Amino acid sequence: MPMAESFNKRELQKKREQKKQEKQKRKEERKASGRDSFDDMIAYVDENGVITNTPPDPTNKLEVGIESIAISTPKKEDVEDPVLEGRVDYFNPDKGFGFIKQTDNMNKYFFHISSAPTLIAEGNMVTFELERGPKGMNAVRIAVKK
Template identity: 75%
Template sequence: MAVSFNKRELQKKKEQKKQEKLKRKEERKASASGSFDDMIAYVDENGMITDTPPDPNKKQEIEIENIEVSTPKKEFVEEVPLIGRVDFFNPDKGFGFIKNTTNTEKYFFHISNAPANIAEGNKVSYELERGDRGMNAVKIVLEK
């Protein structure tokens, strides 16, 4: 079977590329120091990665009792009821909005969480609870 000129050229190029690749591989092996110490990276006290080991003289002693692995227990904090004014109330539909007097935020409330005689303009105290569409006012009490 006769081999064409183009086919021989392609085979020569392929062989030449193989030889170049082997040569580069040998050069990398020869030039790489490959020592384990060159591959180690350290993290300093600021969280930055460096190649210098930490100074043992700057080492801080930490007591085991001070290490907290879990979330600390929540201390009981008595909830202070918020004060606001009924900004809008629709008795037919049974909902309204309370405007906080300190930060002017408006909170939705439902009649089931409010006294029966609530009306627009009433001063009220309330607590907040997360609802489907944001924070809702609950446990509403009329203020005098």
């Protein structure tokens, strides 16, 4: 014996069918009106960076020489690190580190004994280079000035 459909079930099915038909009708109306087509959504950027809805004119094309295109940044070895001057502001020989105060702008830089000569002491005038360390810029390749 087949189960009879309840009143609610038939009503829900009718509503679903009606929504489906309305959706199909709206879809056909959109197609007929030509709105919301892909061509309406395309935007172009002109040579001045302004967004327009007209495609660019191919006769205004600017030729770019392949030599003028920069592909990469210059290598690090092409740029020399400047040699800076400073004074040893603090040095702890037991722990093997210290700070150098740069003479021209008074910035302080950390240094480790492995980057310094063995006879370095507080108050020495030194030359050094900078290198990025885990906690900021560090003084490296330190030499005591005579």
